[in-house]
Amino acid sequence: MDKVLSFSKKVLKEIIDKNSIVVDATCGNGNDTLFLAKTSAKKVYSFDIQDIAISRTTNLLKENNLLSKCEVILDSHTNIDNYIVEQINGVIFNLGYLPNADHAITTVGESTIKAVEKSLKLLKIKGRIVIVVYWGHDSGKIEKEMLLEYLSSLNQKEVEVLQYQFINQKNNAPFLIVLEKLK
Numbered sequence: 001m002d003k004v005l006s007f008s009k010k011v012l013k014e015i016i017d018k019n020s021i022v023v024d025a026t027c028g029n030g031n032d033t034l035f036l037a038k039t040s041a042k043k044v045y046s047f048d049i050q051d052i053a054i055s056r057t058t059n060l061l062k063e064n065n066l067l068s069k070c071e072v073i074l075d076s077h078t079n080i081d082n083y084i085v086e087q088i089n090g091v092i093f094n095l096g097y098l099p100n101a102d103h104a105i106t107t108v109g110e111s112t113i114k115a116v117e118k119s120l121k122l123l124k125i126k127g128r129i130v131i132v133v134y135w136g137h138d139s140g141k142i143e144k145e146m147l148l149e150y151l152s153s154l155n156q157k158e159v160e161v162l163q164y165q166f167i168n169q170k171n172n173a174p175f176l177i178v179l180e181k182l183k
């Protein structure tokens with residue numbers, strides 16, 4: 001079976017083509033941005049609130065000669081609509097804190113939900129949002145509960161919401177949520 005991270009990439013790859021606009025809502029060390037940049041997508045937007053994340057992501061893209069198709073933005077994903085006006089095909093959120101940085105700086109439920117709401121508005125029909133939920137830390141547990149409550153309330157005629165989780169794994173293993181816009 002696909003592990004959570006490989007499944008997240010698979011469901012995004014399925015909807016990306018050469019005309020796609022895609023977003024990494026939490027670029028951190030840049031791994032997801034690099035993955036998106038390596039697809040056939042036309043343009044990649046990446047957000048993070050930490051300088052260190054912006055410089056790590058920018059450096060990784062430079063090393064791979066992929067910076068030209070990416071815009072790496074030092075701002076919260078809640079402001080996504082200040083930067084992107086066109087419709088988008090896919091978004092990835094990798095929640096939690098940045099490894100090898102300040103663990104007190106982490107995604108939080110309220111702003112994550114706001115960013116998901118705005119992403120859904122920008123998303124094309126059949127576009128997908130994938131959210132990798134890390135909930136081993138205290139604020140991650142609160143964020144997970146808020147997010148699941150919000151996502152469960154979405155109209156099933158407008159958006160499908162999938163939870164992909166290995167339920168017998170120990171230690172609050174991360175799980176995946178995939179949204180697909182229906183109308």
Ligand SMILES: C[S@@+](CC[C@H](N)C(=O)[O-])C[C@H]1O[C@@H](n2cnc3c(N)ncnc32)[C@H](O)[C@@H]1O
Nearest residue numbers: 026027028029030031032048076077094098107
């Ligand atoms: C788990 S890390 C992301 C890992 C990253 N995707 C990678 O491939 O390395 C979570 C990131 O979310 C960022 N973050 C937290 N709140 C944010 C916000 N409101 N907007 C954008 N990024 C945020 C953190 O600074 C951190 O870098």
